[in-house]
Amino acid sequence: MxxxxxxxxxxxxxxxxxxxxxxxxxxxxxxxxxxxxxxxNKPEIEDNEPLNVLFICSRNQWRSPTAEAVWRNHPDLRARSAGTSPNARRHVSADDIRWAHSIFVMENKHRSRLKAEFGDAIANKPIHVLDIPDEYQYMDPELVDLLKASVESILGLP
Structure with missing residues (x-):
């Protein structure tokens, strides 16, 4: 006892x-x-400050620019897009990573590439994999619906 x-x-x-x-x-x-x-891992931002969201795909040609266009005018968000490929229209930079409160990648391979290239810079950033394959054109209505549903549910937007 x-x-x-x-x-x-x-x-x-x-x-x-x-x-x-x-x-x-x-x-x-x-x-x-x-x-x-x-x-x-919750971003520390002021209550009235918009959330900086970075959308990533491979070549920054169809998926991530569509996501940026969809979320660009949302009052609670600031959106950017970039690509992981050296041939990307706009290649993701360390400044993009620092700027972002939250990062959305289209596939697991994009998260892996970010970790390999930016290691410590993204260690405590929330990275969300949307699992959207590279089979959509820019502003494809189905892609827009997928992006809206996914991002709204992850960020808890109305």
Missing amino acids: KEDGLKTKEKREKNWKLLYLRSAKLARAKQLGFDYPGAS
């Missing part, structure tokens, strides 16, 4: 120490200007 009490006390003490260490690490990370791993 006494042994159980000691284990409980040790467990409480250990949990307290872990919480203290984690809060100290979080505070230090914030002081240095980066997120501690495991901290919230």
Whole structure:
């Protein structure tokens, strides 16, 4: 019985120490200007500031420019688009990554390419894979519907 009490006390003490260490690490990370791993990936923006969303596909020719056009005039968003291919109409840059609060990629391969090229810069950015294949033309009505439904549900937009 006494042994159980000691284990409980040790467990409480250990949990307290872990919480203290984690809060100290979080505070230090914030002081240095980066997120501690495991901290919230929710973008920190002002309540009235629009959310910067970056749409990525391969060549920035059909899918991501369509997404940018669809969301460009939304009052709560600022939209940009770029491509991961060296042949992209507009190649994604480090400035694009820094600017974005949230990144939407059309396929898993785009997320992989971003991680390979920008590693630490995107480590704490939310990246959403939309799973939209490269079989649509610019402003294709079906593509527009897919983009609206996906982005609205992810961002919780009306």
